[in-house]
Amino acid sequence: GAVVSQHPSWVICKSGTSVKIECRSLDFQATTMFWYRQFPKQSLMLMATSNEGSKATYEQGVEKDKFLINHASLTLSTLTVTSAHPEDSSFYICSSSPDLGYNEQFFGPGTRLTVL
Amino acid sequence: SQQGEEDPQALSIQEGENATMNCSYKTSINNLQWYRQNSGRGLVHLILIRSNEREKHSGRLRVTLDTSKKSSSLLITASRAADTASYFCATDVIQGAQKLVFGQGTRLTINP
Numbered sequence: 001g002a003v004v005s006q007h008p009s010w011v012i013c014k015s016g017t018s019v020k021i022e023c024r025s026l027d028f029q030a031t032t033m034f035w036y037r038q039f040p041k042q043s044l045m046l047m048a049t050s051n052e053g054s055k056a057t058y059e060q061g062v063e064k065d066k067f068l069i070n071h072a073s074l075t076l077s078t079l080t081v082t083s084a085h086p087e088d089s090s091f092y093i094c095s096s097s098p099d100l101g102y103n104e105q106f107f108g109p110g111t112r113l114t115v116l
Numbered sequence: 117s118q119q120g121e122e123d124p125q126a127l128s129i130q131e132g133e134n135a136t137m138n139c140s141y142k143t144s145i146n147n148l149q150w151y152r153q154n155s156g157r158g159l160v161h162l163i164l165i166r167s168n169e170r171e172k173h174s175g176r177l178r179v180t181l182d183t184s185k186k187s188s189s190l191l192i193t194a195s196r197a198a199d200t201a202s203y204f205c206a207t208d209v210i211q212g213a214q215k216l217v218f219g220q221g222t223r224l225t226i227n228p
Contacts, residue, residue, distance in 0.1 A: 004158075034215070043204060044159075044218045083131075093158055103147055103208060105216060107158035 002028045002098050006108035013033075013084055015115055021079045021111045023094030029074035030096035034105070035067075038091040050077040084115040122205060122219040130227050131167055135192045137222040140185075146208050149150030149216070150190050153202045162190075162203075195226045 003026040013019050023033055031052045036044040046052040048069050056069035066088075068080040077096075081088050093113050095105040118123045123138045141148070147166045151159040153217055165172045165181045165188065178191040202223050206216040 041223070043220050046215065046217065049215060101149065103164055104161045106161070109158040110156070112156070
């Protein structure tokens with residue numbers, strides 16, 4: 001199956017700093033990637049849809065200036081949490097699919113963000 | 117907002133027993149998928165059932181779909197300790213898009 005990687009797998013930062021998380025499709029080209037946030041023992045909440053070469057589409061209630069998404073190539077999307085605060089601490093997961101004909105999503109291993 | 121709910125929220129059974137998890141959703145769908153998530157990890161796709169299908173099998177997994185009731189069930193037969201994980205149903209609610217909306221999940225624990 002298709003492989004999606006994320007980096008870093010975990011990060012600890014001080015309040016007020018920005019953190020960048022990378023999501024890469026390793027063996028396929030991804031025109032679309034999805035970013036999710038997951039709090040402990042809860043489900044995944046879709047944050048935004050990342051489209052290669054265009055602006056991301058954010059879900060209602062997600063601050064686009066807070067969570068910057070860049071999808072500059074067909075294999076890489078980045079999520080930057082700007083001016084992070086403790087309430088941003090969460091598990092961030094990305095997913096993608098080889099092409100629009102696929103319904104199955106391939107997920108990255110996730111990034112655990114802890115903001116002190 | 118979440119598309120639907122899963123039931124039960126947590127399930128603990130003995131190894132070898134069958135585990136059944138249910139998922140309900142709110143809007144019309146193209147298909148419904150089930151994913152597994154081990155603690156602190158990403159999700160792994162288990163099975164997809166299309167809206168015109170009623171039942172699907174994959175190994176020890178059996179999925180049913182009742183579009184009239186907007187519900188689905190996942191049955192894991194002859195459970196193993198390695199099946200311990202959280203299980204999520206996900207629906208795609210927009211025609212032609214891959215956007216998924218996840219249920220609340222069921223935390224399954226298989227006791228050896």
